[in-house]
Amino acid sequence: MPFALEQLTQGLSVVDVLNSQSVNNANVNSTVGIDMQKFRRVLFIIQCASLGAAGTLDGRLQSSKVSNFASGVHNITNSNLSQVTANNALATIEVRADQIEQQNSGDRYVRLNLTGGGNAITVAAVALGGEAVEKPASNNDLNTTYLSQRVVVS
Numbered sequence: 001m002p003f004a005l006e007q008l009t010q011g012l013s014v015v016d017v018l019n020s021q022s023v024n025n026a027n028v029n030s031t032v033g034i035d036m037q038k039f040r041r042v043l044f045i046i047q048c049a050s051l052g053a054a055g056t057l058d059g060r061l062q063s064s065k066v067s068n069f070a071s072g073v074h075n076i077t078n079s080n081l082s083q084v085t086a087n088n089a090l091a092t093i094e095v096r097a098d099q100i101e102q103q104n105s106g107d108r109y110v111r112l113n114l115t116g117g118g119n120a121i122t123v124a125a126v127a128l129g130g131e132a133v134e135k136p137a138s139n140n141d142l143n144t145t146y147l148s149q150r151v152v153v154s
Helices: 097-103
Strands: 015-024 026-029 040-052 056-064 081-084 089-096 108-116 120-133
Touching: 015 026, 015 040, 015 108, 026 056, 040 056, 040 081, 040 097, 040 108, 056 089, 056 120, 089 097, 108 120
Parallel strands: none
Antiparallel strands: 015 120, 026 108, 040 089, 040 120, 056 081, 056 108
């Protein structure tokens, strides 16, 4: 079977990030609102590096009509990340653009919202946009403040 001509670095866009941080009984949000008119799917990959002695991590996706989430923020049903309790665990949450529109008509942007509880929790996340409306998807990557390089073995 021949390999596809499109590289994963072209077909997937690094579209959002939650920089590694300690969260203690608080909510944190990913950095940008992902424009779901540019992608058909988005996958958030969450890393729970350290949960402390009795820490837990919950999360969900949120949508809004405005990219800065200043108003009209909605939780996306069935996107809940529930009670991660293991150190160095990964979790993922995936959503399709049509699911956001069906649940919250007119909402165009999506972000990750995490809640740490119990003790200080070290978390980080990255979001990958897939099935881009316009190719290559990598044209929609985060700026170099967050994504410094992409290396492809040739």
